[in-house]
Amino acid sequence: MLSKVVARTSARTGLRVSVRSLSASPEVEEAAAPGGAHAQLPYTTPLREMNFVLNEVHNAPEHYKKLGFEDCTPDFLDAINGECARFAQERLAPLYSSGDAEGCKYMPNTDVRTPKGYKEAYEEFSEGGWNGLTVPEEYGGQGMPLSMGVMKSEIIGTANWAWSMYPGLSMGAMNTLILHASDEQKETYLTKLASGQWSGTMCLTEPHCGTDLGQVSTRAEDNGDGSFNVTGTKVYISGGEHDLAENIVHIVLARLPGAPAGTKGISLFLVPKYVPNVEGELDENILGGPKNVTCVGIEDKMGIKSSATSVMGFENSKGWLIGEANDGLEQMFTFMNTARLGTAMQGVCHMERAYQGALPWAMDRASMRSLSGKKYPDDVADKIIVHPDVRKNLLTIKALCEGGRSMIYDAALKADGMINEDKAVRDKCEEELGLHTPTMKAFLTELGCDAAQLGMQVYGGAGFIKDYGMEQIYRDAKISTLYEGTTGVQALDLLGRKIVLDKGVELRKQVQLQISEAFEIGTSQTARNHGLTGHALEIGKLSAQWATTAMRIVAGAASNRDIVGTASTDYLMFSGYISCGYQWLKMMNAAGKALDANPDMEESDRAFYQSKLDTGNFYFNRLLPKAYTHRDMSLKNPDSIMDLKLEGWDLATTLPSDSGDAYAGYKAE
Amino acid sequence: MLSKVVARTSARTGLRVSVRSLSASPEVEEAAAPGGAHAQLPYTTPLREMNFVLNEVHNAPEHYKKLGFEDCTPDFLDAINGECARFAQERLAPLYSSGDAEGCKYMPNTDVRTPKGYKEAYEEFSEGGWNGLTVPEEYGGQGMPLSMGVMKSEIIGTANWAWSMYPGLSMGAMNTLILHASDEQKETYLTKLASGQWSGTMCLTEPHCGTDLGQVSTRAEDNGDGSFNVTGTKVYISGGEHDLAENIVHIVLARLPGAPAGTKGISLFLVPKYVPNVEGELDENILGGPKNVTCVGIEDKMGIKSSATSVMGFENSKGWLIGEANDGLEQMFTFMNTARLGTAMQGVCHMERAYQGALPWAMDRASMRSLSGKKYPDDVADKIIVHPDVRKNLLTIKALCEGGRSMIYDAALKADGMINEDKAVRDKCEEELGLHTPTMKAFLTELGCDAAQLGMQVYGGAGFIKDYGMEQIYRDAKISTLYEGTTGVQALDLLGRKIVLDKGVELRKQVQLQISEAFEIGTSQTARNHGLTGHALEIGKLSAQWATTAMRIVAGAASNRDIVGTASTDYLMFSGYISCGYQWLKMMNAAGKALDANPDMEESDRAFYQSKLDTGNFYFNRLLPKAYTHRDMSLKNPDSIMDLKLEGWDLATTLPSDSGDAYAGYKAE
Incomplete structure (x- = not known):
C-alpha cells in the first residue's frame, strides 16, 4: 500500500513535501533575522546516526518487511527523514529562539x-502531508508505520520542541480516534x-x-440526540x-450522570471548538459564530513558551x-503510552540540541x-x-543522546503494533512495551535535563545568557520530567504495575533476551577484536x-x-542505565562488525565507527x-x-504550622 | 568594641535597623500587590535552625569570645539575625517575584x-547600617566579625538573591579595599x-x-599625577x-604598559563611576557631568533578572x-575566596527557598x-x-540544606581571620579554608540546582508555571554553578592546587580532625542512645x-x-558528600545530647531535635x-x-566540520 503513495508523488521520498521547493518565506526570514530576539543555535539532523541505529x-x-512495508528500505527511510530534516532545519530551527522570545x-x-x-510553518508541514504520515490512507493519511512518526517527531522536536507539540497533540487525538471512534467520527474528524x-488536543x-x-469532575449530559453537553474546566x-x-x-475525559x-x-468525548x-464542514456562519469551547487563558511558563498551554472552559x-x-x-492508555x-524522545531531542549547541563553543573558545x-x-x-572536564560533559551528553536514541528506536519498532485494528496485536504490543515506556520516559527526560545543564556548563557564564541560546534548552527540557506523569x-508505574502486578513476566523475558544477546556478542570475534567482552559480561550481570x-x-x-x-x-533509574547499556553494547557490536567487514572503508566512515566505540x-x-x-x-x-x-517537617525551619492543612484529617495507622 | 555599637543603638540588637518601624512602604506594597506579576512564595528565616547550628x-x-567579641552571645546573634530576618521577610521577599518579572x-x-x-529597600538597608556590618568602625562600619556577614548574606539572599547581589558585590569591593587600599583610598571610598x-563592583x-x-587585556596608563587612565571592556x-x-x-583588573x-x-585599580x-564628595556638577565609566548594556539572562549584569566600557x-x-x-584572592x-551560600539559599516553597504544596495537594x-x-x-517519592524529594532538599548550612557556618567562623590586618593570620586562615572553599562552592551550588528541580518536581506540572513561583528558584539557582568559577x-582548584600542590597537608589535617571527632562521637553514650555509632564509623572510614x-x-x-x-x-563531589556527612554527624550528636540533657523539654523542642535525627x-x-x-x-x-x-566528536552527528576552528593549530603530542 505504501508503493501507491510513493507512485503518487515523488519516487525518491514518497512524500509530497519532496517536490516543493524550500525557499525561505518572508515570515521565517523576518522572525529569524539577525538583530531579532536572540542568536541562533545550530541544528543539523543527525541523519547518519539515525540510519546507523535504524539499519545497522x-x-x-x-x-x-515483516509488517508488509517492503518499500521501507534504508534508502527510502533516509529519503523520508531527509525531507523532514530539510523542512525542520530550514523552517523550524530558525523559529526556535524567536518563538521563545515572542x-x-x-x-x-x-x-x-x-x-x-x-502558522506558515504549520501550513507547509500540512501541505507536505506530514500530519497524516502514519494515518491510514482511507482517511487521507500516508499509511506509514507508527515508528516512522517517532522519527518525524524527533526531527521536528529537536529543531523546535514547542512548535512540534501542536502536530504532536493532533497525533495523540488521531491515534485515539483511529482506535476507538466510530466510522462516522473518523470520516468527519480524522x-x-x-x-x-484541523488540529487536536487531549x-x-x-x-x-x-x-x-479518578477525581475528574467534568460532567457530560446526554442530549438524547446522540450528542452530549460537556461542562467543566x-x-x-x-x-x-x-x-x-x-x-x-x-478529546475530553468527563463523567456521565450516575457513573x-x-x-x-x-468516559471519552469528542468536543470540537466549532x-x-x-x-x-465549517461554513462561514459557523466560523463567525460563537465557539463551542473557549480558552479561558494561557499559562505563563518557564519554557516551551511558544506552545499554548491553555485553560479550557467547557460550558454545555x-x-x-x-x-x-x-x-x-x-x-486513553494508547494515547498515554x-x-x-x-516525551521520552523529548529527552533525546534536548540532548541532541545541547550537544550541537555546546560542541562548537568547546571547539572555538580558548582558555x-x-x-x-x-x-x-x-x-x-x-x-x-x-x-578533561569539558570532554566529560560533552561525552556524557553524547553517550546518553546516542544510547537514548537507540532505546527509543528499539521501542518505536515494537510500537508499530500499537495502532493495529486487531486488539490482540495491540495487547501484545502493550505488554512488550509496558516495561520500557515508563523507564524511557523518566530516565531519558531526567537525563535530558542533565544534558541541558551540562551543555550550559560548557559555556561557563555565557550559558546563562539568552544570546547564546543554551539556557532555552534547559528551560524547555524541564517540563518533560513533569508532564505525562x-x-x-x-517509577510507580514501572515497579508497581509493570513488575509487581505483572509478576515480573515481561521483565524476565527482557532479562533473558539481554543475557542471551550479551552472551552472543561477548563470545564473538567482534568482541575480541574491539574489547567488548567485558562490556557484554557487565550487561549480562546487570x-x-x-x-x-x-x-x-x-x-x-x-x-x-x-x-x-x-x-x-x-529502581527506575537502575533499569534505565541497564537498558541504555544494553543498547550501547548493540551499537558497539554493530560498529565493530562494520569496521571488521570493510577494512578499506573511507576515513570518515572509520572515524564514525571508532567514535561509536570510544563513546560506548x-x-x-x-x-x-x-x-x-x-x-x-x-x-x-x-x-x-x-x-x-x-x-517534624516544618519545625526544623520554623515554618508557620498553618503552612498547609496537612494536619487536618490525618489519621496515621 | 562591639559594645560601643550596641550602646549607641538598641540594647536588643546592636543595629540601627532595630529601632525603625517596619511599615510597608507604598512601593513594596504596589510591587507585591496581588494581581501583579506573580504569586508570592512564602519565606520565613529559619532562625531556630540557625541558632542550633551556631550555638549547639x-x-x-x-x-x-576568643576573637574578642564577648558580646556575641546566643541572644545577641539571634537578635541581630532576627532584625535582618524581619527586614528580609517584610521588604525583600515581597519583591522576589515582582523583581524577576520586571x-x-x-x-x-x-x-x-x-x-x-x-531602591527603597536598598535605602532602608543602608540606613540600618547593614552594608557596613563587618567593616571596621573607623570607616563607619559596625566592626562585627566576617561570619556575621555570612549569616546576613544568607538571610537577604534567601529572601531575594538577585537583590542581595548589589550589597554582596559592595562587600567584595569593601573587603578588597580593607586589605589592600591606602588609608586615603579607604577614607574616601570605604x-x-x-x-x-556608594556601591561597589568587581x-x-x-x-x-x-x-x-592571564588573558586580561584592559590597559592602564600612568598619568604621572598618581592617577591612571583605564581602557577596556x-x-x-x-x-x-x-x-x-x-x-x-x-575594582578593576588591568595591565600596565610593559607588564x-x-x-x-x-594590577588592581579603583575606578569610580563619578x-x-x-x-x-560628589557635587552637583560632577553628578550632572559625564560618567567616568559607562555601562554599554545589560545582559538578558535566564534568571537573577533583577541583578543588573552589565557590560562596562572603560575609555581613558x-x-x-x-x-x-x-x-x-x-x-584578588581574598575576594575570590x-x-x-x-556563592556556596547561594546554593543553601535556593535549597531553603525550594523547601519552603514545596512543603506547603505537599501538605495541601491531595492526590x-x-x-x-x-x-x-x-x-x-x-x-x-x-x-514516598514526594517525601524523598523533600527530605533530600532538607538534608542538603541543613547539612550545607552547617558546612558554611563552620567555614564562615574559620573565615573570621580572613579580613585581619595581620597577613600571617590571613595566610593561616586561607590555608585552613582553602580546602573547603572550592568543595563547598561547587558541591552546594550543584545540589542547590538539584534541590530547585526537586522542589518543582513536588509540584508536578504546576512547578513549571510562573504563578507558583518554583520555576524562578530553578532559573536563579543555575548561575551559581557558573560564576565565580x-x-x-x-574541582581543578581543589585537586590541583589545594591537594596536589599542597602535598595533601591541609587534607591530612582535616582527615585527622574528622576521624578523631568521629571516634569521640561514635564511642559516646549519645551515640549509643541515638544509634550514631554506625554513622560515626562511616565518617571515619570515608x-x-x-x-x-x-x-x-x-x-x-x-x-x-x-x-x-x-x-x-x-573527587570534589566525593569530598562534598563526606564533608556534609561530617556536619550531619555533628548535628545529630548535638541533637542527641540536647534530648538526653533535658528529658522534660517541650514537645516542639523534642520534635525539632527528633527531626534532626530523622533527617540525619x-x-x-x-x-x-x-x-x-x-x-x-x-x-x-x-x-x-x-x-x-x-x-570523532562531530562526525557522529554529521555536524559540519567547520562548526568550530578547533582543527586549526591543533598539535597533538
Whole structure:
C-alpha cells in the first residue's frame, strides 16, 4: 500500500513535501533575522546516526518487511527523514529562539496568537502531508508505520520542541480516534486532522487533579440526540487554542450522570471548538459564530513558551461519546503510552540540541592550557575541548543522546503494533512495551535535563545568557520530567504495575533476551577484536541483577507496601542505565562488525565507527556504574524516608504550622 | 568594641535597623500587590535552625569570645539575625517575584533602572547600617566579625538573591579595599561604601576571558599625577550600573604598559563611576557631568533578572592603583575566596527557598492514596506528603540544606581571620579554608540546582508555571554553578592546587580532625542512645578514604597529568558528600545530647531535635552512599575521557566540520 503513495508523488521520498521547493518565506526570514530576539543555535539532523541505529543496530528494514512495508528500505527511510530534516532545519530551527522570545499571546475573543512564522510553518508541514504520515490512507493519511512518526517527531522536536507539540497533540487525538471512534467520527474528524486542516488536543487534567484522574469532575449530559453537553474546566491543555488551524478537536475525559466514582466512571468525548455542519464542514456562519469551547487563558511558563498551554472552559459544550461509556481511561492508555514514548524522545531531542549547541563553543573558545602540555602552541590558550572536564560533559551528553536514541528506536519498532485494528496485536504490543515506556520516559527526560545543564556548563557564564541560546534548552527540557506523569509517577508505574502486578513476566523475558544477546556478542570475534567482552559480561550481570533486585523489592513489599514507593525511582533509574547499556553494547557490536567487514572503508566512515566505540567505552566506564548506586539505593531500608513525623517537617525551619492543612484529617495507622 | 555599637543603638540588637518601624512602604506594597506579576512564595528565616547550628553545633559564642567579641552571645546573634530576618521577610521577599518579572531596564544616558521597590529597600538597608556590618568602625562600619556577614548574606539572599547581589558585590569591593587600599583610598571610598551611599563592583571578566584571567587585556596608563587612565571592556559585571546608589566604585583588573604577560602582569585599580572632588564628595556638577565609566548594556539572562549584569566600557577612565603594581591577582584572592563562600551560600539559599516553597504544596495537594492504606480517610485522596517519592524529594532538599548550612557556618567562623590586618593570620586562615572553599562552592551550588528541580518536581506540572513561583528558584539557582568559577574550575582548584600542590597537608589535617571527632562521637553514650555509632564509623572510614583516594590520584597523575582533570569533579563531589556527612554527624550528636540533657523539654523542642535525627538518618541512608560512586569514578582510567580523537566528536552527528576552528593549530603530542 505504501508503493501507491510513493507512485503518487515523488519516487525518491514518497512524500509530497519532496517536490516543493524550500525557499525561505518572508515570515521565517523576518522572525529569524539577525538583530531579532536572540542568536541562533545550530541544528543539523543527525541523519547518519539515525540510519546507523535504524539499519545497522535494529535492522529496521527487515522489521518493516515483516509488517508488509517492503518499500521501507534504508534508502527510502533516509529519503523520508531527509525531507523532514530539510523542512525542520530550514523552517523550524530558525523559529526556535524567536518563538521563545515572542511566546504565545492571549487575544480578545479568547483567541491565541502563536509567534511569527509558526502558522506558515504549520501550513507547509500540512501541505507536505506530514500530519497524516502514519494515518491510514482511507482517511487521507500516508499509511506509514507508527515508528516512522517517532522519527518525524524527533526531527521536528529537536529543531523546535514547542512548535512540534501542536502536530504532536493532533497525533495523540488521531491515534485515539483511529482506535476507538466510530466510522462516522473518523470520516468527519480524522480526515481533517490528517490533512492538518484541523488540529487536536487531549483534555485530561483539571485544576484539582492531574495524576489522579479518578477525581475528574467534568460532567457530560446526554442530549438524547446522540450528542452530549460537556461542562467543566480543563487545564494545561497543549494547543488548546491557537491560530494555526481552522478548527480544534478536543478529546475530553468527563463523567456521565450516575457513573461509578473514580477511574471506572470516566468516559471519552469528542468536543470540537466549532461544530461542523451535517456535511462535516465549517461554513462561514459557523466560523463567525460563537465557539463551542473557549480558552479561558494561557499559562505563563518557564519554557516551551511558544506552545499554548491553555485553560479550557467547557460550558454545555456539544460533544460526542467516543467508544463505550465509562471506558474512557482504558481508551486513553494508547494515547498515554505513545505520549510517554514521545516525551521520552523529548529527552533525546534536548540532548541532541545541547550537544550541537555546546560542541562548537568547546571547539572555538580558548582558555587555559591542557594539563598534559600545550595543544595549540601558537595560540594564547588551548581550545577548551582539550580539558578533561569539558570532554566529560560533552561525552556524557553524547553517550546518553546516542544510547537514548537507540532505546527509543528499539521501542518505536515494537510500537508499530500499537495502532493495529486487531486488539490482540495491540495487547501484545502493550505488554512488550509496558516495561520500557515508563523507564524511557523518566530516565531519558531526567537525563535530558542533565544534558541541558551540562551543555550550559560548557559555556561557563555565557550559558546563562539568552544570546547564546543554551539556557532555552534547559528551560524547555524541564517540563518533560513533569508532564505525562512525573518521574515519581513513572517509577510507580514501572515497579508497581509493570513488575509487581505483572509478576515480573515481561521483565524476565527482557532479562533473558539481554543475557542471551550479551552472551552472543561477548563470545564473538567482534568482541575480541574491539574489547567488548567485558562490556557484554557487565550487561549480562546487570540484567540478572535487574530481575533479582526486583525480586528482593517485591519480597520486601509483601510486609511493607511503602517499600514499592521508597524503592521505585532508584529502581527506575537502575533499569534505565541497564537498558541504555544494553543498547550501547548493540551499537558497539554493530560498529565493530562494520569496521571488521570493510577494512578499506573511507576515513570518515572509520572515524564514525571508532567514535561509536570510544563513546560506548565512555558509557561503560563512566555512566553505567551509576546503575549500581541506584540498585543499592533501591534496596535500602525504607524507614529513613517514612520515619519523619508530620510535625517534624516544618519545625526544623520554623515554618508557620498553618503552612498547609496537612494536619487536618490525618489519621496515621 | 562591639559594645560601643550596641550602646549607641538598641540594647536588643546592636543595629540601627532595630529601632525603625517596619511599615510597608507604598512601593513594596504596589510591587507585591496581588494581581501583579506573580504569586508570592512564602519565606520565613529559619532562625531556630540557625541558632542550633551556631550555638549547639559550632559553639560560635565561644569562638567569638576568643576573637574578642564577648558580646556575641546566643541572644545577641539571634537578635541581630532576627532584625535582618524581619527586614528580609517584610521588604525583600515581597519583591522576589515582582523583581524577576520586571527585571532591570537599560535606559537612555546608559543608566540602568532596577525593579520597583528595589531602591527603597536598598535605602532602608543602608540606613540600618547593614552594608557596613563587618567593616571596621573607623570607616563607619559596625566592626562585627566576617561570619556575621555570612549569616546576613544568607538571610537577604534567601529572601531575594538577585537583590542581595548589589550589597554582596559592595562587600567584595569593601573587603578588597580593607586589605589592600591606602588609608586615603579607604577614607574616601570605604566609608561611602560602608554607609551604602556608594556601591561597589568587581571587574574581572572580559569578553574573551573569564577563568583564564592571564588573558586580561584592559590597559592602564600612568598619568604621572598618581592617577591612571583605564581602557577596556569588562563583561558580566554584577551591579555595574544601577539606580540604587549615588556612585559606583569599580575594582578593576588591568595591565600596565610593559607588564609581564599572563597573570603576573595584572594590577588592581579603583575606578569610580563619578570621580569625587578633593574633599572626596560628589557635587552637583560632577553628578550632572559625564560618567567616568559607562555601562554599554545589560545582559538578558535566564534568571537573577533583577541583578543588573552589565557590560562596562572603560575609555581613558580615571582610576587609581590599589596596592603594588602587578600584584592584582594575588590581591584578588581574598575576594575570590569570600565570593566563593558567598556563592556556596547561594546554593543553601535556593535549597531553603525550594523547601519552603514545596512543603506547603505537599501538605495541601491531595492526590492518590498512600501505598500502605488511606491516611486521610475522610478525603477524596491523601495529601501527597504521604507518598514516598514526594517525601524523598523533600527530605533530600532538607538534608542538603541543613547539612550545607552547617558546612558554611563552620567555614564562615574559620573565615573570621580572613579580613585581619595581620597577613600571617590571613595566610593561616586561607590555608585552613582553602580546602573547603572550592568543595563547598561547587558541591552546594550543584545540589542547590538539584534541590530547585526537586522542589518543582513536588509540584508536578504546576512547578513549571510562573504563578507558583518554583520555576524562578530553578532559573536563579543555575548561575551559581557558573560564576565565580564553574564546577569544573573549582574541582581543578581543589585537586590541583589545594591537594596536589599542597602535598595533601591541609587534607591530612582535616582527615585527622574528622576521624578523631568521629571516634569521640561514635564511642559516646549519645551515640549509643541515638544509634550514631554506625554513622560515626562511616565518617571515619570515608575520611580515611578521602586521603587515600587523593593519594592514588596523585600517584597516577605522576605518569599522566590528565588524570587530575579526569578525576577532579568526581573527587570534589566525593569530598562534598563526606564533608556534609561530617556536619550531619555533628548535628545529630548535638541533637542527641540536647534530648538526653533535658528529658522534660517541650514537645516542639523534642520534635525539632527528633527531626534532626530523622533527617540525619536519611542523609546517611540515602545521600552519603553517593560518595562511593564518586570515589569509584574519580579512580577510573582516564582513557575513556581522553581517547576520542578531534574528528570523532562531530562526525557522529554529521555536524559540519567547520562548526568550530578547533582543527586549526591543533598539535597533538
